[in-house]
Amino acid sequence: MHQEIKTTPSGDMVINVGPQHPSTHGVLHLLITLNGETIVNLDPNIGYIHRSIEKMCESLSYRQFIYTTSRMDYLSSHMNNHACALTVEKGLQIEVPERAEVIRVIISELTRLASHQLWWGSMAMDLGALSPFFYAFREREMITDIMEETCGARLTMNYVVPGGVMMDLHPDFQKKVKAFIVQFKSKIGEYHDLVTGNIIFQNRTKGIGMLSKEDAISYGVTGPAARGSGLSCDIRKLYPYATYQKLQFNEILETAGDSFARYMVRMREMEESVSIIEQLIDNIPEGEFQAKTKAVLKLPKGEFYTRIETARGELGVYLVSEGGTTPYRIKFRSPGFSNLSALNHMIKGHKMGDLVAVMGTLDLVIPDIDR
Amino acid sequence: MLSIANILNSFDVWLNKLLNPTLVMLVEMALIAIFAIALFAVLGLVLVYLERKVSALIQIRKGPNRVGPFGIFQTTADTVKLIMKESFMPDSADKFLYKTAPFVVMITAMLLLAPLPFAEGVQIWNINIGVFFITAVSSLSVIGILMAGWASNNKYSLLGAMRSGAQIVSYELSAGMAILSIIVLTGSLNLQEIVLSQKDGWWIFKGHIPAIIAFVIYIIAVTAETNRAPFDLAEAESELTGGFHTEYAGMRFALFFLAEYINIFIVCAIGATLFLGGWMPFHIGNWQAFNHVMDFIPSSIWFFGKTFGLILLIMWFRWTFPRLRIDQLLNLEWKYLLPISMFNLLVMTLIAIKGWHF
Amino acid sequence: MENDALLNSLQTSFPDAACAIGSDWPEIDIDGSDLLTLIQKLRYDEQWTFDYLFCETCVDWKTHFTMVYHLSSTKHRHSVVLKAKLDHDKPQIESLVGFYKTADMLEREVYDLMGIEFLNHPDLRRLLLTEDWVGYPLRKDYEDPINMIRL
Numbered sequence: 001m002h003q004e005i006k007t008t009p010s011g012d013m014v015i016n017v018g019p020q021h022p023s024t025h026g027v028l029h030l031l032i033t034l035n036g037e038t039i040v041n042l043d044p045n046i047g048y049i050h051r052s053i054e055k056m057c058e059s060l061s062y063r064q065f066i067y068t069t070s071r072m073d074y075l076s077s078h079m080n081n082h083a084c085a086l087t088v089e090k091g092l093q094i095e096v097p098e099r100a101e102v103i104r105v106i107i108s109e110l111t112r113l114a115s116h117q118l119w120w121g122s123m124a125m126d127l128g129a130l131s132p133f134f135y136a137f138r139e140r141e142m143i144t145d146i147m148e149e150t151c152g153a154r155l156t157m158n159y160v161v162p163g164g165v166m167m168d169l170h171p172d173f174q175k176k177v178k179a180f181i182v183q184f185k186s187k188i189g190e191y192h193d194l195v196t197g198n199i200i201f202q203n204r205t206k207g208i209g210m211l212s213k214e215d216a217i218s219y220g221v222t223g224p225a226a227r228g229s230g231l232s233c234d235i236r237k238l239y240p241y242a243t244y245q246k247l248q249f250n251e252i253l254e255t256a257g258d259s260f261a262r263y264m265v266r267m268r269e270m271e272e273s274v275s276i277i278e279q280l281i282d283n284i285p286e287g288e289f290q291a292k293t294k295a296v297l298k299l300p301k302g303e304f305y306t307r308i309e310t311a312r313g314e315l316g317v318y319l320v321s322e323g324g325t326t327p328y329r330i331k332f333r334s335p336g337f338s339n340l341s342a343l344n345h346m347i348k349g350h351k352m353g354d355l356v357a358v359m360g361t362l363d364l365v366i367p368d369i370d371r
Numbered sequence: 372m373l374s375i376a377n378i379l380n381s382f383d384v385w386l387n388k389l390l391n392p393t394l395v396m397l398v399e400m401a402l403i404a405i406f407a408i409a410l411f412a413v414l415g416l417v418l419v420y421l422e423r424k425v426s427a428l429i430q431i432r433k434g435p436n437r438v439g440p441f442g443i444f445q446t447t448a449d450t451v452k453l454i455m456k457e458s459f460m461p462d463s464a465d466k467f468l469y470k471t472a473p474f475v476v477m478i479t480a481m482l483l484l485a486p487l488p489f490a491e492g493v494q495i496w497n498i499n500i501g502v503f504f505i506t507a508v509s510s511l512s513v514i515g516i517l518m519a520g521w522a523s524n525n526k527y528s529l530l531g532a533m534r535s536g537a538q539i540v541s542y543e544l545s546a547g548m549a550i551l552s553i554i555v556l557t558g559s560l561n562l563q564e565i566v567l568s569q570k571d572g573w574w575i576f577k578g579h580i581p582a583i584i585a586f587v588i589y590i591i592a593v594t595a596e597t598n599r600a601p602f603d604l605a606e607a608e609s610e611l612t613g614g615f616h617t618e619y620a621g622m623r624f625a626l627f628f629l630a631e632y633i634n635i636f637i638v639c640a641i642g643a644t645l646f647l648g649g650w651m652p653f654h655i656g657n658w659q660a661f662n663h664v665m666d667f668i669p670s671s672i673w674f675f676g677k678t679f680g681l682i683l684l685i686m687w688f689r690w691t692f693p694r695l696r697i698d699q700l701l702n703l704e705w706k707y708l709l710p711i712s713m714f715n716l717l718v719m720t721l722i723a724i725k726g727w728h729f
Numbered sequence: 730m731e732n733d734a735l736l737n738s739l740q741t742s743f744p745d746a747a748c749a750i751g752s753d754w755p756e757i758d759i760d761g762s763d764l765l766t767l768i769q770k771l772r773y774d775e776q777w778t779f780d781y782l783f784c785e786t787c788v789d790w791k792t793h794f795t796m797v798y799h800l801s802s803t804k805h806r807h808s809v810v811l812k813a814k815l816d817h818d819k820p821q822i823e824s825l826v827g828f829y830k831t832a833d834m835l836e837r838e839v840y841d842l843m844g845i846e847f848l849n850h851p852d853l854r855r856l857l858l859t860e861d862w863v864g865y866p867l868r869k870d871y872e873d874p875i876n877m878i879r880l
Binding site: 318340 | 754788799810866
């Protein structure tokens with residue numbers, strides 16, 4: 001009647017974290033080998049939300065396939081759409097109107113802010129502080145309201161079309177974004193008071209989940225997770241797209257490589273995003289919001305690759321076209337997938353409780369990993 | 372004067388007129404059992420409601436506001452739901468231990484109600500080793516938690532229970548040391564006498580800085596002992612899903628849940644009794660006029676006011692701080708709190724011997 | 730290095746390989762058996778230092794497979810695309826796990842969805858699909874009457 005608890009030959013306990021677990025924030029399944037409280041090995045088992053988006057895209061037209069990508073990394077859905085639209089535009093050599101580009105960048109940065117705020121709240125929640133989640137959502141709600149007014153959706157925006165954006169901005173857009181900036185700037189100090197400066201939080205994150213720069217490169221870790229290790233990998237700076245080369249912003253780098261460094265990168269990135277929005281919000285050029293495109297898009301034969309910086313890191317869209325109305329093959333190089341591959345390396349030798357501190361700063365979004 | 376003690380006394384006298392002494396004792400014991408269970412339930416409901424409202428206040432939410440005015444019946448509704456729920460038991464669980472565990476935890480919590488002086492002259496059991504009784508019985512609750520964790524046959528439960536065992540056993544030391552430093556001052560283990568010794572001021576004020584240090588250590592240690600955040604590693608939702616009660620459902624889970632809140636009430640009540648004077652009104656030395664004004668507030672209000680003040684403090688902790696890691700938790704106890712409290716106890720003894728306290 | 734200069738240096742170093750400028754970056758068509766020697770040079774030679782494998786995938790051309798490797802250098806900030814043609818009946822290629830740790834998961838994904846066998850891969854298992862899944866979904870001849878969308 002009493003079942004044996006399964007162990008490895010060396011006597012370590014194997015424990016399943018997920019697919020339903022409060023801190024994986026999705027259907028991630030981690031097979032963890034525990035020696036007491038110490039993690040000996042971690043084997044990610046993914047695919048619980050694999051929808052084969054790459055295969056689906058092969059039967060969707062160039063206008064349609066963009067929107068399936070909203071469901072990959074749903075927290076940076078606009079940026080996924082943006083990457084796909086850029087790929088199609090690259091293939092067709094469409095000139096995107098200035099106004100559309102600026103709108104795309106503003107929405108991108110708002111999405112990044114919303115994503116980072118959700119991350120901040122959920123990371124604090126994972127570490128046991130439940131209240132910051134609500135403070136983060138207070139500001140995030142303003143962004144989702146702006147999104148809703150702009151394009152009708154709060155999370156999976158589907159606002160981008162090849163050649164521009166789907167519809168023009170709402171007349172209240174600038175006013176509301178400015179109100180958000182004022183609110184955010186007055187509250188960011190509260191974020192730091194509540195979590196960053198907390199001694200327990202610092203003890204939980206400093207020196208945890210060390211990732212050296214070399215390992216970050218080798219594991220293909222990108223985004224804030226890699227910038228916390230001092231690896232310069234911001235696509236917006238290195239390979240600028242849209243209007244990013246005209247903007248003044250800093251690439252946030254921390255050199256410690258631990259969870260706290262990754263945390264600080266994201267916190268400071270939020271402030272950079274606000275500064276980007278501030279530069280653009282009063283300078284949205286007049287004109288068309290969409291370029292004239294044909295009803296049926298046909299990309300020329302060839303291969304197109306677009307790299308873009310989402311909230312989680314580098315998203316690559318590799319599109320192979322045979323000259324038809326649908327992509328022949330699409331590959332999404334998702335940031336979460338590569339970031340997850342470094343988790344085992346980062347977590348080995350740490351305690352079970354550190355798992356949430358490390359996973360939290362990798363900011364994994366499971367549909368992004370599984371696609 | 373109409374006070375709870377007088378009412379109880381006249382009731383006792385009336386009962387003695389009606390029945391012979393043996394029967395009186397039996398009737399009174401039965402009444403006390405009902406009272407303990409009722410208090411258990413009422414405190415549970417009130418504290419859960421309070422916790423939800425406090426968390427809502429901190430988290431800029433409204434909290435329960437649908438069932439009854441200001442949602443005061445929300446916890447009652449929840450309890451009804453939990454009673455109606457199927458008490459699911461895993462097939463591979465150790466059935467006897469699994470079923471016993473919640474009762475062990477609950478009975479421990481109920482036993483602790485016995486020596487508490489709720490008001491002037493109101494005490495279930497005026498035992499002369501009250502403090503010793505409380506420290507001894509409260510350490511039994513870890514057995515219930517270990518039983519629950521082991522019997523569930525779930526790895527998360529086991530990890531949670533082991534954490535809890537390590538944690539409670541460690542933190543009991545500092546809590547005990549902090550309690551001892553007051554015992555050194557009063558020279559009595561009787562809770563009623565400890566309260567009476569604070570007639571001219573509470574120990575936290577009379578005992579100089581060592582008493583304040585002991586109070587802070589006591590609050591930290593009991594927060595850990597009751598498995599409250601930031602020391603809630605035993606249940607650590609984001610790490611161990613539910614910790615030792617992962618496999619419990621329905622009323623069995625509710626008993627754990629209630630016992631947690633009763634434990635908080637008890638440790639706060641003891642803290643209030645030892646450091647803040649229990650039911651003793653706020654007195655300052657020889658200021659007779661001021662002391663008499665304070666005496667007009669009934670002693671039960673003083674007791675519950677202080678206790679709930681401490682409970683609010685512990686709730687405030689929970690909704691503010693992140694959780695510690697298990698090694699940090701034990702480091703805090705063995706490397707910081709225990710040496711400090713031992714040293715503090717020495718200083719306190721010196722103060723008591725030399726009579727430097729007020 | 731700029732694309733043209735990079736192409737020149739690649740051409741002089743690998744006279745056998747077919748180098749050309751693709752849509753974004755220089756592309757090298759290689760034979761699957763040469764992969765490791767080529768990667769060894771690209772990865773560790775000072776003038777290239779392609780230390781970052783940012784995309785590794787496979788395209789099913791019905792008659793053959795093409796493994797596509799996107800390499801980038803975090804030092805020189807240039808990128809290159811490697812393409813290796815594989816046999817359709819028995820697709821096999823050397824694994825890059827020894828050079829890039831990210832290749833571990835990327836190759837498992839390609840193995841899972843395309844059925845390419847990576848030689849000397851330490852842990853070649855299905856990644857997204859279950860162990861008992863039949864077929865490789867991203868292949869063009871894969872048919873799933875229940876789950877597939879056809880337009």
